[in-house]
Amino acid sequence: MKxxxxxxxHESLKAKMVDFGGFYMPVQYTSIIEEHNAVRxxxxxxxxxxxxxxxxxxxxxxxxxxxxxxNDISTATENQIMYSPMxxxxxxxxxDLLIYKNxxxxxxxxxxASNTDKDYEWMLNNAYGYSVKIENVSNEYGQIALQxxxxxxxxxxxxxxxxxxxxxxRFRKNIDLSGICAxxxxxxxTGEDGFEIYIKADHTEYLFKKLLDLGAVPCGLGxxxxxxxxxxxxxxxxxxxDKITPLxxxxxxxxxxxxxxxxxxxxxxxxxxxxLDVRSAxxxxxxxxxxxxxxxxxxxxxxxxxYVTSGSTCxxxxxxxxxxxxxxxxxxxxxxIYVDIRxxxxxxxxxxxxxxxxxxxx
Amino acid sequence: xxxxKNHEWIKKEGEYAYIGITDYAxxxxxxxxxxxxxxxxxxxxxxDVLCAVESVKTAAEVYMPVSGRVVEANHELEDAPxxxxxxxxxxxxxxxxxDDESEYDELxxxxxxxxxxxxxxx
Numbered sequence: 310m311k312x313x314x315x316x317x318x319h320e321s322l323k324a325k326m327v328d329f330g331g332f333y334m335p336v337q338y339t340s341i342i343e344e345h346n347a348v349r350x351x352x353x354x355x356x357x358x359x360x361x362x363x364x365x366x367x368x369x370x371x372x373x374x375x376x377x378x379x380n381d382i383s384t385a386t387e388n389q390i391m392y393s394p395m396x397x398x399x400x401x402x403x404x405d406l407l408i409y410k411n412x413x414x415x416x417x418x419x420x421x422a423s424n425t426d427k428d429y430e431w432m433l434n435n436a437y438g439y440s441v442k443i444e445n446v447s448n449e450y451g452q453i454a455l456q457x458x459x460x461x462x463x464x465x466x467x468x469x470x471x472x473x474x475x476x477x478x479r480f481r482k483n484i485d486l487s488g489i490c491a492x493x494x495x496x497x498x499t500g501e502d503g504f505e506i507y508i509k510a511d512h513t514e515y516l517f518k519k520l521l522d523l524g525a526v527p528c529g530l531g532x533x534x535x536x537x538x539x540x541x542x543x544x545x546x547x548x549x550x551d552k553i554t555p556l557x558x559x560x561x562x563x564x565x566x567x568x569x570x571x572x573x574x575x576x577x578x579x580x581x582x583x584x585l586d587v588r589s590a591x592x593x594x595x596x597x598x599x600x601x602x603x604x605x606x607x608x609x610x611x612x613x614x615x616y617v618t619s620g621s622t623c624x625x626x627x628x629x630x631x632x633x634x635x636x637x638x639x640x641x642x643x644x645x646i647y648v649d650i651r652x653x654x655x656x657x658x659x660x661x662x663x664x665x666x667x668x669x670x671x
Numbered sequence: 672x673x674x675x676k677n678h679e680w681i682k683k684e685g686e687y688a689y690i691g692i693t694d695y696a697x698x699x700x701x702x703x704x705x706x707x708x709x710x711x712x713x714x715x716x717x718x719d720v721l722c723a724v725e726s727v728k729t730a731a732e733v734y735m736p737v738s739g740r741v742v743e744a745n746h747e748l749e750d751a752p753x754x755x756x757x758x759x760x761x762x763x764x765x766x767x768x769x770d771d772e773s774e775y776d777e778l779x780x781x782x783x784x785x786x787x788x789x790x791x792x793x
Contacts, residue, residue, distance in 0.1 A: 325701075341727040342702045531701070531728055597749075599705050599725050622704045622727060629705075651707070651723060651730075 313358035314451045314513035322527055330423025332359040335529040345535050345624045347526035348499050352457035354525040355533055357505070358513060361425035362450050363418045363432065367441035371413040377435060377572060378406065379555055381565040385410045390478045390494055393563055394555040395428070396573030400580055401551040402558075404428050405543065407496065409480055417492075421545045435572065451513025455525060456503030456536075458668065463523050464493075464504060472504075477671045487519050495670070498533060500540025500663065502670040539623045541591060541632060541663035547602060547618040548589055548632055556580055557634065559589045559662070587615060590640040591662040592631040592648070596655035600631035600648045607647040607654060614639050617648065623664055630664050631657065672760075673736070673775060674784035680760065681736040683775060689763040690736060692724060692755060695788055700726035703755045708744035709765045715739065717774055722764055724755060737774040739767040 324335035380393030409417040467487040480494035492507040600620030620631035647654040678696035743766040754762040
């Protein structure tokens, strides 16, 4: 299993460690619910060093990325970040990415840890004809996510740089954080305000401990999952996959059909024109029970109409909810859907996403 | 009190026995947020599913340590499932009558269970 620069810290904090996509990662330190609540009420820090960093540089970098992903990077300014699915020709997703634009010839792409090798190969294979240099620099960097309503106040204590000058989905490089040079972006995966911080691998431990000393609560992947789930943020392998297109996942706003071309455009345009067969919907349990990934969904007549892609109790809402991939005609707000939980058909209702209203600072 | 390899405990009290999950089990599960209680009056064989306990992360089935009939489910846990984390040996899941006490006698003692846990960790 791969480790991160923070593995010794997790062990010294007696975290419960698990294999996550080939990485030895903390699932919780004390309690998923306590860690979840810390992020909603104050500030939590996560080791997200397992995420991959891939740089795309060269004269054609902007044109290459324009073709590679569904979102339109040509509209991004310097120091802006864009979220985008990256699709196969058939419209299914290779991955979903954050794209950091330094300038038209220099981008940083953040991908899901378990997809790194696949993404990197896909990116190389689609670089033919473009003057670009693509490098997987994941091992050189550590990444810490600092999330929660007090994240900015806390981070401001270790920098003279005015963090107010970094708006939502913007970043700045070469920020001095307690003597360490960092890239700081106002992004995250929790539905709260906060930052993702990129530093050299061997500076990660110092910064993580510094933030702990200032009172940030260490949070594991368990809380990261419940937080992103409440905010209905998609997770690759669940809401998105090589078989689930961005349109099925409800990510149409990140698919720019007005672009002259991009990989997967014709398949996605055809899907949009023909109408979706299934789409992602939010479900809230009416009966008692917790829906889980893979549980089957039924209509009133007991026909199977889909399955749960992610399901959990929602610690901030005191509800049990699910994201499900559902036959289109049933994915309407207010519709009753039955979840098969250990052989019992339990009642749920289709609700608006997200379950938790995101508290971004825009 | 006796123990199973699935991390249930069972305690004989007069003509009844109480069943719960061990401290090790609750620690492995983490925050317990829901209990699907056993159905009262249900007759079950040793090893049958008795009920389910769910933490934030996972759902875990609890099995009958011995054959018997469910007399009572602990309804207190419906609104306070966290009691399984706080006091795993007080928070019983079900009260049963046993069919065959020899099944109980054959289960692990506390000492045997602790040794079993050590061997699991290795």
